[in-house]
Amino acid sequence: MSTAPNFVTQADRYRENMTMTSSLHSPGEPSRRKPEHAQPSFWETIVGRRGGLRSILSQVEAVAPTNATVLICGETGTGKEVIARAIHELSPRRNRNLVKVNCAAMPAGLLESELFGHERGAFTGAVNSHVGRFALADRGTLFLDEIGDMPLELQPKILRVLQEREFEAVGSARTTQVDVRVVVATHRDLRQMVRDREFREDLYYRLNTFPISLPPLRERKADIPEFVRYFVEQFATSMDKIIDTIPDEIMESIIRYQWPGNIRELQNYVARGVILSSDGVFELAPPERHEPAPLEITKPTLEDKVRQEILAACQRANWKLGGPRGAAARLGLKRTTLFYKMKRLGITPPADNWED
Numbered sequence: 001m002s003t004a005p006n007f008v009t010q011a012d013r014y015r016e017n018m019t020m021t022s023s024l025h026s027p028g029e030p031s032r033r034k035p036e037h038a039q040p041s042f043w044e045t046i047v048g049r050r051g052g053l054r055s056i057l058s059q060v061e062a063v064a065p066t067n068a069t070v071l072i073c074g075e076t077g078t079g080k081e082v083i084a085r086a087i088h089e090l091s092p093r094r095n096r097n098l099v100k101v102n103c104a105a106m107p108a109g110l111l112e113s114e115l116f117g118h119e120r121g122a123f124t125g126a127v128n129s130h131v132g133r134f135a136l137a138d139r140g141t142l143f144l145d146e147i148g149d150m151p152l153e154l155q156p157k158i159l160r161v162l163q164e165r166e167f168e169a170v171g172s173a174r175t176t177q178v179d180v181r182v183v184v185a186t187h188r189d190l191r192q193m194v195r196d197r198e199f200r201e202d203l204y205y206r207l208n209t210f211p212i213s214l215p216p217l218r219e220r221k222a223d224i225p226e227f228v229r230y231f232v233e234q235f236a237t238s239m240d241k242i243i244d245t246i247p248d249e250i251m252e253s254i255i256r257y258q259w260p261g262n263i264r265e266l267q268n269y270v271a272r273g274v275i276l277s278s279d280g281v282f283e284l285a286p287p288e289r290h291e292p293a294p295l296e297i298t299k300p301t302l303e304d305k306v307r308q309e310i311l312a313a314c315q316r317a318n319w320k321l322g323g324p325r326g327a328a329a330r331l332g333l334k335r336t337t338l339f340y341k342m343k344r345l346g347i348t349p350p351a352d353n354w355e356d
Helices: 053-063 080-090 108-116 152-162 188-193 201-207 222-240 249-258 262-276 304-318 328-329 335-345
Strands: 069-073 098-102 140-144 164-167 173-178 182-188 208-211
Touching: 053 080, 069 080, 080 098, 080 140, 080 182, 098 108, 108 152, 152 164, 152 201, 188 201, 188 335, 222 249, 222 262, 304 328, 304 335, 328 335
Parallel strands: 069 182, 069 208, 098 140, 140 182
Antiparallel strands: 164 173
């Protein structure tokens, strides 16, 4: 996904021993400094290296030189894409392509074409041949974001290319060999999805070669002041402002806040603060007092969709579960499995319509 980095690279300065003070700059230090010409190493550019992140960075350093598939798990906004980029940058493939695909951003048919490519005339509208992301990432790294949203019908093809290093483009009988290092990320619980038969077990174990779990920001309190200072300087520079001071009470309230949206939410909060601040002082009120109430999510959950699908099948079958024309057959389930799902979802038929 095309978002700003969440673990945040800082190309022009990094201080290992930053403490929570009210000043962004030392006395007499210029408010803005031009980037130095010397390019720092990748690790030196990462902001937020305290606490549990140290062990994660050690894992990245260990796995990066290998060809092992990496599964990055963590809540939305915790920096999964940045860790994927770190793995690529520290690998022998760093001079080749890092190709990114968001599996949740497109429907199954289009995603297959996007990953594997297609031949001209393979389907309606395919007026030209298309090179897929696996081919583009040959000898480089392919980052599959939100792998938990990969359609079930496409998962066997992903498993094949991971194991056999080969695939066919849509509409082609020619097999293409590739040498691709795959890194995947998800905010979903893939183990539970496997138990619920929403994700292939064999693909899960193939992806889970080297798992990395990223902690939420609420578990990284020691890193928050450094993130805040970095974001303030970043946004102040881009908005042609000078902000020298963050009041202690503001910083303390920022640290206390739980940040359900993690680093991305913190970044947006600081951006608003820089917009509203003047006279060199970051003056926005504490986030817990001025954060808007969460919007009601109207998008149905997976459980809602399953409930709706079962209800529709039962209604079409006049609430008959078994038999060749019953709801279980319509859903491709065993009658006992359907009965269990109905019980778990709290689905009960009308009193005068029960048939089994």
